[in-house]
Amino acid sequence: MLSLDFLAGFTIFLLALIMVVSMVPGLLAGLQSSGIDYDAVAYRTGVILVEDPGWPVNPPWEQYGRDHKDEIQRMGLAVSKDTPNILLSTKVERFFENASTEDPFFTEDDYHNKVIFGDYPYSYNISLSSGNDLWQTGDPLPPGYGYIRRVVKIKEPSVAEINESISSAYTIDPSAPEWQNSTARNFTVRLDFGHLLDPTVSPAYRIDPRIEPVNVTITNFDAYLNNTYDSATLKSVTFQKAEPDSPPVPLRWLSYSEEEPDLYTLHLDEDSHSLTPNEPVNSSISLVLKPAFMTFMGPNSILDIRFNFEEEEDEPPHTNIAGTFPYNYDNVNSPPLKTGVLEVAIW
Amino acid sequence: MVSDAGQLYTMEGVAAGIIMLLTAYIVVSTTSIYTTGDTHIPDMQLEQLGSDVLAMMDTPNSVGGKNQLVEFVNENSGNDFKETFLKYCNARTSGDDDNLHMSANVTYRDVSHGNEIKEHQFVKPPNDGSWTGRESAVRVTRWVQLDYQNPPSRDPYGSRAQAVLVEVLLWRA
Numbered sequence: 001m002l003s004l005d006f007l008a009g010f011t012i013f014l015l016a017l018i019m020v021v022s023m024v025p026g027l028l029a030g031l032q033s034s035g036i037d038y039d040a041v042a043y044r045t046g047v048i049l050v051e052d053p054g055w056p057v058n059p060p061w062e063q064y065g066r067d068h069k070d071e072i073q074r075m076g077l078a079v080s081k082d083t084p085n086i087l088l089s090t091k092v093e094r095f096f097e098n099a100s101t102e103d104p105f106f107t108e109d110d111y112h113n114k115v116i117f118g119d120y121p122y123s124y125n126i127s128l129s130s131g132n133d134l135w136q137t138g139d140p141l142p143p144g145y146g147y148i149r150r151v152v153k154i155k156e157p158s159v160a161e162i163n164e165s166i167s168s169a170y171t172i173d174p175s176a177p178e179w180q181n182s183t184a185r186n187f188t189v190r191l192d193f194g195h196l197l198d199p200t201v202s203p204a205y206r207i208d209p210r211i212e213p214v215n216v217t218i219t220n221f222d223a224y225l226n227n228t229y230d231s232a233t234l235k236s237v238t239f240q241k242a243e244p245d246s247p248p249v250p251l252r253w254l255s256y257s258e259e260e261p262d263l264y265t266l267h268l269d270e271d272s273h274s275l276t277p278n279e280p281v282n283s284s285i286s287l288v289l290k291p292a293f294m295t296f297m298g299p300n301s302i303l304d305i306r307f308n309f310e311e312e313e314d315e316p317p318h319t320n321i322a323g324t325f326p327y328n329y330d331n332v333n334s335p336p337l338k339t340g341v342l343e344v345a346i347w
Numbered sequence: 348m349v350s351d352a353g354q355l356y357t358m359e360g361v362a363a364g365i366i367m368l369l370t371a372y373i374v375v376s377t378t379s380i381y382t383t384g385d386t387h388i389p390d391m392q393l394e395q396l397g398s399d400v401l402a403m404m405d406t407p408n409s410v411g412g413k414n415q416l417v418e419f420v421n422e423n424s425g426n427d428f429k430e431t432f433l434k435y436c437n438a439r440t441s442g443d444d445d446n447l448h449m450s451a452n453v454t455y456r457d458v459s460h461g462n463e464i465k466e467h468q469f470v471k472p473p474n475d476g477s478w479t480g481r482e483s484a485v486r487v488t489r490w491v492q493l494d495y496q497n498p499p500s501r502d503p504y505g506s507r508a509q510a511v512l513v514e515v516l517l518w519r520a
Contacts, residue, residue: 003356005354005355005356005357006356008356008357008360009356009357009358009359009360009361010356010360011360012357012360012361012363012364013359013360013363013364015364016360016363016364016365016367016368017364017367019367019368019371020367020368020370020371023371023375039388039392043391043392043395046395084402085399085402085403085406086406127440127441128440129438129439129440129441134440134441136440136441147392148392148395149392149396149439149445150395150396150399151396151399151400151403151435151436151438152399152403153403153406153408201410202410204406205409205410329410334409334410336408336409336412337406337408337409338408339403339435341435341438341439341440342440343439343440
C-alpha cells in the first residue's frame with residue numbers, strides 16, 4: 001500500500017516533470033529563427049527574378065494575356081539565362097503591370113505561385129528602380145522582414161528613327177523617267193532575322209524582335225513631301241515574309257482594318273490608326289510591332305514592312321519617299337543599358 | 348503517522364523537481380539562439396551585392412562601349428572606382444541610401460621585378476577614424492583582363508596584357 005508521503009513526493013516530481021516538458025517546445029521555438037527562412041526565401045526570389053528568363057521561353061511568358069496567364073510557370077526578368085542581372089524591359093513592364101491599381105495584371109496568388117513559391121503564404125514587397133523610374137508591388141514593409149538587394153541593368157527596345165539627316169538616301173527624283181508614270185510610293189523597312197539574331201552578339205545587346213517591340217519612327221516627314229503639297233496619304237502598311245529558300249509571301253492573317261494594340265500600334269501625326277489608315281500625314285509616322293506579331297518568324301526569316309503612299313485618283317504622288325531601309329545594328333538606335341536596383345522583402 | 352522514509356520521498360520529490368526546473372532554466376537561458384546559420388545571412392547579402400556591383404561595372408552599356416571596371420583599373424583611378432562602386436552598392440529603391448564602406452586591392456604579377464605576385468592598394472580604407480581593422484567585412488573578387496598598352500607603361504601593372512584580380516572588402520558601418 002502506498003504511503004501518503006510517497007504520493008506527495010511523486011506528485012511534486014510529476015508536476016515538475018510536466019512543467020519541464022512544457023518548456024521544451026518553447027526552447028526549440030527559440031532555436032527556430034523565422035528570420036532565417038524569410039531571408040532565404042527573399043534570396044531565392046531575387047535569384048529567380050534576376051538570373052532567370054522565366055518559363056515558358058517560346059513564346060516568352062510575358063506575351064501571355066490575361067486569359068492564358070495560368071500557363072505561366074515561372075516569372076523571371078532576365079534577358080536570357082546566359083546574362084544574369086541584365087533585365088528585359090518588356091518582362092519588367094509586364095511583371096509590374098498595373099501592380100498598384102485595383103486591377104493588377106498579376107494577383108497576389110500569381111506572385112506566390114510563379115515567383116516566390118513555397119507552401120506558406122508569404123507577404124512580399126518587390127521593387128525595382130532605375131533613374132527616375134520606380135516599379136513596385138506588394139504590401140508596405142513591416143519592422144522585421146527577410147531581404148535581398150540586387151544591382152541590375154535594364155535592356156530597353158531599339159528604335160529605328162528615320163529622320164531628316166538620312167532623307168536624301170530615301171528620296172527619289174519624281175522627274176526621273178522610271179518614276180514619271182508611277183502613282184504610288186512604297187517605302188520598305190526590312191528586318192533580316194538571320195542578321196539580327198547573330199549568335200556572336202551577346203543577348204544583352206541583341207535586337208530580337210521576337211521578345212522586344214520593333215519601333216519604326218519616321219520624323220520630319222515633311223522633308224519627304226513633294227514641294228507643292230503639305231501632306232501625303234498613307235494608304236496602308238503591309239507585310240511580306242520571306243525565307244532564304246522561298247519567295248516572299250504577304251502576311252494576310254492580320255486584320256488590317258482594325259486596331260490591335262496587342263500586335264501593333266500605328267500613329268500618324270500622333271493619332272492612332274489601323275494598318276489601312278488612308279489618312280493624310282505631314283509630320284511623323286510611328287509603327288510599333290509587338291513581339292506577339294513575330295510569333296511566326298523563324299531564325300532566318302526576312303520581314304518587309306511596306307508603307308504604301310497613294311493619293312486619290314488622278315492625283316500625282318505627294319511624297320518622294322521610296323527605297324528599302326535595313327533595320328539592322330548599323331541603322332537602329334539601341335539605348336544603353338540602364339543601371340537599376342531590385343529589392344525583395346519577404347515576411 | 349509519518350515515517351522517516353515518507354519524509355525522504357517528499358524531499359526527493361522536491362529536490363528532483365528543483366533540479367529539473369533549474370536545469371531547464373539554465374539550458375533555456377544559456378542556449379545561444381544566434382546559430383551559425385544566422386551569421387552567414389548578412390554576409391551572404393553583402394557578398395551577393397558586392398559581386399553584383401563588380402559584374403555590372405564589368406558590363407559595358409552598349410556593344411563596344413566602355414567597361415568601367417577595366418577603365419578604372421587601367422587608369423589606376425581608385426577614387427572613381429570607389430565612388431562608382433559605393434554609388435551602386437548604397438542605392439535603394441526608396442528611402443535613405445545604405446551606409447556601406449569598402450577598400451580594394453589589386454593582385455598582379457610583376458614581371459619586371461622577378462615575377463613576383465604583388466598586391467597594390469587600389470582603394471584605401473577610410474581615414475576618418477571609422478576604420479578599426481576589426482570590421483566584419485566580406486570579400487568579393489573579380490578577374491579583370493587588361494589589354495596590352497603602349498609605353499609609357501601603366502603604373503604599377505606594366506604594359507603587357509594580363510589578368511589581375513580585383514579584391515574588394517565591403518562592410519556595413
